[in-house]
Amino acid sequence: MRDNNNNYLPMHTCRVIEPTTTINRLQFLLHLCAASVVLYYHASCLLSAIHLDRISVASVSLAFVFLADVVLFFMWVLSQGFRYRPVSRSVFPERLPDDDMLPDLDIFIMTANPDKEPTIEVMNTVLSVMALDYPSEKLHIYLSDDAGADVTLHAVKEAYSFGRFWVPFCKRFAIGVRCPEVFFDDSKINQQESEKEFVQERQKIKVMYDAFKKKVKKLKEGKDSTRGFEKTRHEHPSKIENIREVETNSTDTGDFIIPSLVYVSREKRKGVPHHFKAGALNVLLRVSGVVSNSPYILVLDCDMYSNDPSSVRQAMCFHLDSKLSPSLAFVQFPQEFYNINKDDIYCAELRIFFKTLWLGLDGLRGPVLSGTNFFVKRCALYGNKPSGTSNREEFNLEDISRLKHKFGNSNEFCLSLVEKSSYDFDEKITTYINPQKDKVLMLASLEYESDTRWGDQIGFLYGSVVEDYFTGFHLHCRGWVSTYCFPSKPAFLGNVPINFNDTLFQNKRWNAGLFEVALSRHCPLIFGISKNFNSVLQSMCYAWLAFWPVFSFPLLCYGIFPQLCFLNGISLFPEITSPWFGAFAVVFLSSCIQHLREVVRSGRNFTTWCNEQRFWMINGLTGQLFAVFNVLLKLISISAVNFDLTNKTADKAQIERYENGVFDFEGCSLMLLPATTLSLVNLGALIGGAWQMIKFKAINRLFAQFGLSCFILALSLPLIEGIIFRQDTGRVPPRLAMWSIVLSGLILFMFMFG
């Protein structure tokens, strides 16, 4: 688009965030100096301790504290990549070409278990994207159902019938949020919308929506949905249905076209690896390849509904920019959530990632692929390099055997690789989904991928349970870039676990997936830098994420040794009057201030700062610690790293506790034990140590350890409360509490008299 003076008007702009960037760089220098002094101090103390005596509490403690410092320093260096050049972008969708020039879009929605993912919510996600503000004939929705559940298939048919009314209604009245559940829940209808005609229509649609909900509820209660479900969830043949065709002649939608909708459930057999979400995504990639073959794909988790119908147009501002487009693999939107409580006690907002770190990556070569809410270019997923780079492979039908070797044995799919122009979707869908169903069913079969490059070079990669991170990393290594689109109105909104155990398990999965990559030959520090040397900073960021779970080590060390030494009157840090102390104070304050600056820049306050400090501490001793063990056990083939689905349901009591901001430990597993034990050790050491400190007038010498213990005590209050003071069902489960008390007692006893 051009302005009146015929100047080209950009569809998006990007600016470096200042003064944050400058402050970050200055702070880097300060922190580097202070941290070096700290390392030097601990190293020299350690050396003299080793020199002086045999193995003692002091020398062992110093050794661990020194190692912890080294790990923290290593992670801090890596994290500088994120702080080097954060940027923020704006988009101007009104400058996009006319509608008929816009490309087609395939939309993948993933669901895996109707027991954990309420069907009505999944359907709301489907309906919200059916009504996206984009030419409907260019939208092709695919619902992947990994459970192969009848209830989902029947429900999606019902959803489509309702959608035939819902979509025209949304478009006619330019509805702002097109997820029906949210729309009808919203009590505030604004002035302009409340014209008489609108009110009448709204009423009519509401009745239909309620009827639809009732039908879904009935389906769920029906005997088919539960009988043998657990069996079919793990074992079922592939099934593909064109939902639009089923409903074609049932109603009249006037002038409005409704997007197409295809239900896909891939084949599953017990004992045969199916690669979790990545496996399901790859099936969709193939099926949609032969059916609609749109050049762009939007991927959504089933709980992420579209909150802003203009998101596709926003994403297209990047994808259709002729300068950026050749190397642009995907546009990532943040994950934002609708059910977070006021103070976000479990840090489910993932603020640090979506509101700080991704902005930093965006200033380098783009954010990490984040599982959902991204618009990816189809051809980037086919293992190729960006166009215009050397060694790019052009797919060529003359050499079809080579294509088949990589992409599997389907002529239709290989053909789709070279087919570029848009073509008649309806013809394709009737060709492939109806009479020749086998040809497309085969694409969703278990055998299809054997002896191909799917999952290792092509599509979403199987090397890690965080398939998103891993796939995005490889895209960046191959020379692609990504951009981050963070509009003020959330484009998509999802659902977070509201119980502590679920949160910890989710974090454990992420950490295990990341650490798998850190310990593999794809470790970003080696693989990333060797593949794409122009982005050392980007590789550092990827490495920071991959090594994220190693934070558990310094947390463990700093959670045991300073406390036990404090109890024994052994000092690990310089005296408060010594100049060395200054270096420690600077490192501590600099990290706290950096964190606080970032929290405030994200529009949050001191409470968020406290909650994040607390959550990182507990998560480090639970989710991250267990993730490290999980991966180490996998390396020696004792266990596997699994994708345990996050629970999206909760009972009334849980919801109430969550809304009141009370920690909910109900159902917490053994994973919590290290955190509860150490919080008690800290408490015990603090009481015993403080008494001695005062008695022997050692305040000067032990002040640092005293301060550290107080800080940890403040952060671990909810744990201590949950173990000792609470009586409700949300307290730390009694067995767990008992074990923590016994263990912490033993540890304290050992060190006091050992």
Ligand SMILES: O=c1ccn([C@@H]2O[C@H](COP(=O)(O)OP(=O)(O)O[C@H]3O[C@H](CO)[C@@H](O)[C@H](O)[C@H]3O)[C@@H](O)[C@H]2O)c(=O)[nH]1
């Ligand atoms: O075998 C599987 C497992 C999961 N899913 C779907 O994957 C999505 C994400 O699963 P969920 O349990 O909600 O995981 P989260 O912890 O919320 O997932 C985060 O982390 C994942 C990587 O671990 C990313 O894939 C997700 O997009 C990201 O939101 C859901 O729609 C599932 O239905 C499948 O389709 N098949």
Ligand SMILES: [Mn+2]
């Ligand atoms: Mn989720």
